[in-house]
Amino acid sequence: xxxxxxxxxxxxxxxxxxxxxxxxxxxxxxxxxxxxxxxxxxxxxxxxxxxxxxxxxxxxxxxxxxxxxxxxxxxxxxxxxxxxxxxxxxxxxxxxxxxxxxxxxxxxxxxxxxxxxxxxxxxxxxxxxxxxxxxxxxxxxxxxxxxxxxxxxxxxxxxxxxxxxxxxxxxxxxxxxxxxxxxxxxx
Amino acid sequence: xxxxxxxxxxxxxxxxxxxxxxxxxxxxxxxxxxxxxxxxxxxxxxxxxxxxxxxxxxxxxxxxxxxxxxxxxxxxxxxxxxxxxxxxxxxxxxxxxxxxxxxxxxxxxxxxxxxxxxxxxxxxxxxxxxxxxxxx
Numbered sequence: 001x002x003x004x005x006x007x008x009x010x011x012x013x014x015x016x017x018x019x020x021x022x023x024x025x026x027x028x029x030x031x032x033x034x035x036x037x038x039x040x041x042x043x044x045x046x047x048x049x050x051x052x053x054x055x056x057x058x059x060x061x062x063x064x065x066x067x068x069x070x071x072x073x074x075x076x077x078x079x080x081x082x083x084x085x086x087x088x089x090x091x092x093x094x095x096x097x098x099x100x101x102x103x104x105x106x107x108x109x110x111x112x113x114x115x116x117x118x119x120x121x122x123x124x125x126x127x128x129x130x131x132x133x134x135x136x137x138x139x140x141x142x143x144x145x146x147x148x149x150x151x152x153x154x155x156x157x158x159x160x161x162x163x164x165x166x167x168x169x170x171x172x173x174x175x176x177x178x179x180x181x182x183x184x185x186x187x
Numbered sequence: 188x189x190x191x192x193x194x195x196x197x198x199x200x201x202x203x204x205x206x207x208x209x210x211x212x213x214x215x216x217x218x219x220x221x222x223x224x225x226x227x228x229x230x231x232x233x234x235x236x237x238x239x240x241x242x243x244x245x246x247x248x249x250x251x252x253x254x255x256x257x258x259x260x261x262x263x264x265x266x267x268x269x270x271x272x273x274x275x276x277x278x279x280x281x282x283x284x285x286x287x288x289x290x291x292x293x294x295x296x297x298x299x300x301x302x303x304x305x306x307x308x309x310x311x312x313x314x315x316x317x318x319x320x321x322x323x
Contacts, residue, residue, distance in 0.1 A: 004224060004227060011220045011223060015216040015220060016205040016208055016213070017201075019212065019216055020205065029212065033212065033215050033216065033219065036219055037222060040220060040222070040223035041226050043223070044223040044224060045228070048227045119203070123201075123203050124204075126197060126200040126201070126204075127200075130201070141194070144194065145194030145195065145197060146201055169190065173190045173194065176197065187197070
């Protein structure tokens with residue numbers, strides 16, 4: 001069984017990645033933060049008696065479930081608000097291009113300012129394209145290559161076969177490589 | 188470039204993106220973590236699983252932390268119970284022996300009295316005794 005410190009340490013180590021994964025899925029920072037908080041609470045309330053070694057897989061599963069629940073709720077909600085959707089202004093983008101530049105201010109001078117901006121833009125494009133992958137492909141790809149889960153663990157977390165995981169990963173890789181190439185990025 | 192290598196490059200880029208999260212997001216994530224930790228069941232937060240006394244209709248009562256305090260917490264009510272039983276038993280015994288000796292004295296008094304035993308069965312004699320005691 002895990003102690004409070006172990007749980008705290010684990011949550012701190014995964015919270016940013018969890019946020020990004022949720023953000024890729026729902027494309028909304030506030031919703032992504034709520035999702036991460038829900039997932040953390042569920043882990044804390046229901047599974048904190050488990051050994052700390054089980055946390056990564058459990059949390060990944062919980063996070064995926066909470067994301068799916070979010071879409072389910074959104075679907076139900078959207079049936080009630082369809083009539084009003086036309087009134088919301090289209091093309092509202094919360095992201096401020098200057099934020100990227102602000103984040104770069106004050107960092108070390110090993111890289112030139114131009115390189116840093118370029119690198120930040122590449123990272124932003126990669127994140128954008130990862131976010132555009134079909135949900136299952138993105139989940140499989142991120143679990144395998146970002147969370148270091150093996151095929152069996154990914155299959156368990158996604159509730160599918162190992163063959164499906166391999167297929168999802170392969171398709172995600174090809175789709176991502178193609179999309180990045182189309183935007184002039186070669187890794 | 189093979190799939191694993193490509194995945195590794197993407198991973199590097201995504202990790203870089205994590206370092207660029209704005210303060211508002213990292214602050215809210217920290218808050219979320221604190222909320223989640225506060226919701227951790229108390230028993231697990233302190234010492235993992237521990238047995239709890241279940242009360243009728245109430246929430247489980249957590250035991251004291253392990254050690255002398257917990258042992259004392261268990262022993263004290265038991266000791267009080269034993270002392271209570273002994274006390275009740277002694278009181279009952281003394282009360283009973285007092286009543287037995289009273290009855291015995293009464294029997295002796297009746298037997299040693301000059302008045303024949305049959306007299307006590309007579310209702311008139313009982314009424315006479317009652318009248319005398321009322322006068323006294």
